[in-house]
Amino acid sequence: RKEVEQDPGPFNVPEGATVAFNCTYSNSASQSFFWYRQDCRKEPKLLMSVYSSGNEDGRFTAQLNRASQYISLLIRDSKLSDSATYLCVPYPHTGGFKTIFGAGTRPFVKA
Amino acid sequence: SAVISQKPSRDICQRGTSLTIQCQVDSQVTMMFWYRQQPGQSLTLIATANQGSEATYESGFVIDKFPISRPNLTFSTLTVSNMSPEDSSIYLCSVDKPENTEAFFGQGTRLTVV
Numbered sequence: 001r002k003e004v005e006q007d008p009g010p011f012n013v014p015e016g017a018t019v020a021f022n023c024t025y026s027n028s029a030s031q032s033f034f035w036y037r038q039d040c041r042k043e044p045k046l047l048m049s050v051y052s053s054g055n056e057d058g059r060f061t062a063q064l065n066r067a068s069q070y071i072s073l074l075i076r077d078s079k080l081s082d083s084a085t086y087l088c089v090p091y092p093h094t095g096g097f098k099t100i101f102g103a104g105t106r107p108f109v110k111a
Numbered sequence: 112s113a114v115i116s117q118k119p120s121r122d123i124c125q126r127g128t129s130l131t132i133q134c135q136v137d138s139q140v141t142m143m144f145w146y147r148q149q150p151g152q153s154l155t156l157i158a159t160a161n162q163g164s165e166a167t168y169e170s171g172f173v174i175d176k177f178p179i180s181r182p183n184l185t186f187s188t189l190t191v192s193n194m195s196p197e198d199s200s201i202y203l204c205s206v207d208k209p210e211n212t213e214a215f216f217g218q219g220t221r222l223t224v225v
Contacts, residue, residue: 032212043203043216044154087153091212095169098144099207099214101154 003027004102006088011107013078020074021105023088030090033071035062038085038104047086048073078109113138113206117217124194124224131190132220134204139184144205145177148219154203160187194224 005024013019032051036044048055050071054063061074075082088102114137124130134143142161146154157177158166166179180188191198204217
């Protein structure tokens with residue numbers, strides 16, 4: 001099993017819809033969880049951090065399920081500008097204190 | 112936050128040659144990281160660069176192919192040696208801020224080997 005697994009999609013999302021996608025992780029020692037956003041031809045940037053059960057920031061909600069070892073990202077009222085790659089990072093990694101990314105999930109929001 | 116200046120932003124190189132990528136950080140950091148992102152793929156960690164010691168390479172990456180320098184706490188270089196078309200990729204440097212483990216990235220180097 002990969003340490004971080006994401007369904008890469010792409011997912012076609014109608015504008016205004018709510019979309020959620022999951023990231024599963026295998027290292028039960030991971031304490032912090034991050035969602036990064038990467039726009040086309042740009043570097044990744046931090047979207048949200050999750051240290052306990054969840055976090056909410058505007059239209060974005062991240063939830064952590066430690067028992068099942070997954071984190072989810074929910075986007076409400078999807079905008080065209082939400083089309084990007086969303087990368088999941090559980091931290092630390094089994095190999096130490098380094099940032100290892102999942103494969104990324106690519107929602108494509110269409111009008 | 113951390114501001115990272117990475118250069119060159121892009122280059123087209125002949126096979127068999129080498130390219131050195133530079134990253135300058137606006138503050139002192141203990142560890143710097145180098146990633147490769149191939150077309151349509153996620154980021155893959157190449158190595159961790161520590162000041163004063165040899166870099167630590169991930170599985171599948173070796174020092175002869177990707178030598179790294181880390182002369183001080185604000186600067187690092189990655190060299191892609193003896194390039195082949197398979198090395199065409201985006202290379203990114205990154206640092207973590209220990210207080211919250213957020214990763215910050217340079218703007219990336221888009222390398223094309225012909």
